[in-house]
Amino acid sequence: MKVRTSLRSLKRKPGSTVVRRRGRVVVVNRLNPQWKSRQG
Template structure:
């Protein structure tokens, strides 16, 4: 999982979902599980 300032490029990938957990923004992708990130 990467920690990034901006999730814009990851959330535009096909299959990406933006999820809010514990007050943080996460991007998870079931089609391509390598593209996981959290913001900040």
């Protein structure tokens, strides 16, 4: 999982969903798990 300051470019990718977990914003992509990341 990558840690990024901004998830704007990742949430536009196909198959990605934005989830809030424990106060953090997480992008999970089922089509390409390489793009899994959290903000912070």
